[in-house]
Amino acid sequence: MLLCCRACRTMFSRLWGRGVRLLSAPEATAATAFQSPTPLPPTWNPDNRQDHTIPFPFSGASGMRAVMVEVIPLNIRPFTMAPWLFSSSQPRDYSLPNSSWSSEMQKLYEHYNNMCEVDTEGGNKVKGAWRRLPSYNSCLEYVTGGQGGSKVLQQEARLFTRNIEEQGAGFEYVVFMKKHEKTCICVFQPGHLLEGPPGYVHGGAIATMIDSVTGTHATYLSGLIMTANLTINYRSPIPLGSVVLVHSSLDKVEGRKAFISCQVTSSDGSKLHTEATGLFLKVDVRHLLGA
Numbered sequence: 001m002l003l004c005c006r007a008c009r010t011m012f013s014r015l016w017g018r019g020v021r022l023l024s025a026p027e028a029t030a031a032t033a034f035q036s037p038t039p040l041p042p043t044w045n046p047d048n049r050q051d052h053t054i055p056f057p058f059s060g061a062s063g064m065r066a067v068m069v070e071v072i073p074l075n076i077r078p079f080t081m082a083p084w085l086f087s088s089s090q091p092r093d094y095s096l097p098n099s100s101w102s103s104e105m106q107k108l109y110e111h112y113n114n115m116c117e118v119d120t121e122g123g124n125k126v127k128g129a130w131r132r133l134p135s136y137n138s139c140l141e142y143v144t145g146g147q148g149g150s151k152v153l154q155q156e157a158r159l160f161t162r163n164i165e166e167q168g169a170g171f172e173y174v175v176f177m178k179k180h181e182k183t184c185i186c187v188f189q190p191g192h193l194l195e196g197p198p199g200y201v202h203g204g205a206i207a208t209m210i211d212s213v214t215g216t217h218a219t220y221l222s223g224l225i226m227t228a229n230l231t232i233n234y235r236s237p238i239p240l241g242s243v244v245l246v247h248s249s250l251d252k253v254e255g256r257k258a259f260i261s262c263q264v265t266s267s268d269g270s271k272l273h274t275e276a277t278g279l280f281l282k283v284d285v286r287h288l289l290g291a
């Protein structure tokens with residue numbers, strides 16, 4: 001596969017780490033000569049690749065150019081060391097701890113994470129009442145094929161809460177779901193880029209987190225949803241850099257509608273910062289694509 005256009009590049013970034021690796025120019029030449037029944041375009045030349053190369057999309061690889069990729073069946077994928085961001089076999093899960101997390105954020109994470117698995121008398125671990133939800137920098141990570149899915153794949157969809165490069169500067173958060181009680185809790189540490197009033201979090205950033213947590217909750221319960229209505233009451237300002245809890249609970253489901261309420265509190269629950277109610281409507285993938 002030649003990375004010669006935007007669609008190729010998007011597809012490559014989606015596939016990277018899933019059995020796909022970049023070929024060096026000699027490898028690419030050899031692979032084309034021995035394996036591909038389709039000759040390379042006449043303009044392609046490993047020594048002069050201007051016509052069919054593109055800047056590599058990931059940060060940390062500036063100046064690097066991708067020429068050709070090889071798809072390797074996952075079960076025989078060799079070990080390769082990738083020099084850029086998505087170097088593991090899975091896309092980065094942003095809900096895992098990083099060095100920007102304060103000790104309070106880390107402590108709360110461990111508190112809820114420990115309840116995701118419990119020790120049995122026999123010393124085994126079994127699933128607990130809670131579940132940590134992974135979080136990626138693109139909603140595409142949740143798309144599972146189908147005609148709609150592949151159409152979505154052609155776009156470079158990004159989840160903006162997870163696309164601020166500097167760790168700790170924007171939205172640091174992790175969502176835990178308590179499935180049987182239909183509640184969700186999010187541990188949220190707002191960074192300096194979310195400043196509104198001096199020293200406090202911007203109301204729009206708080207609304208973003210409420211929409212993200214309640215929207216994730218509704219998605220988990222109902223599948224593909226869109227926010228139809230969000231009503232927010234701001235009760236007390238949230239200091240930048242503090243750690244707060246976003247509680248989400250399902251009030252009722254009526255057909256396609258899920259009614260969810262939400263409270264943002266201090267980490268010990270003693271102070272109420274924000275209250276909200278949301279209405280989420282289950283939608284068809286065609287609705288998202290504007291069909």
Ligand SMILES: CCCCCCCCCCCCCCCC(=O)SCCNC(=O)CCNC(=O)[C@H](O)C(C)(C)COP(=O)(O)OP(=O)(O)OC[C@H]1O[C@@H](n2cnc3c(N)ncnc32)[C@H](O)[C@@H]1OP(=O)(O)O
Nearest residue numbers: 133139142211212215216219220226227228229279281283
């Ligand atoms: C392991 C698993 C992990 C899961 C991991 C998930 C990962 C994911 C993470 C990201 C999570 C981020 C989540 C963000 C979610 C957004 O922020 S979405 C973006 C913001 N929202 C929008 O842009 C929506 C724009 N609006 C629309 O597209 C359409 O108006 C809607 C909301 C889809 C509704 O349109 P529709 O489907 O045609 O519905 P319609 O027939 O008009 O109305 C149906 C019913 O709803 C009622 N209704 C419609 N709108 C309203 C309203 N605003 N107020 C009250 N009632 C209403 C109608 O009255 C009607 O009621 P009934 O007559 O049936 O009783």
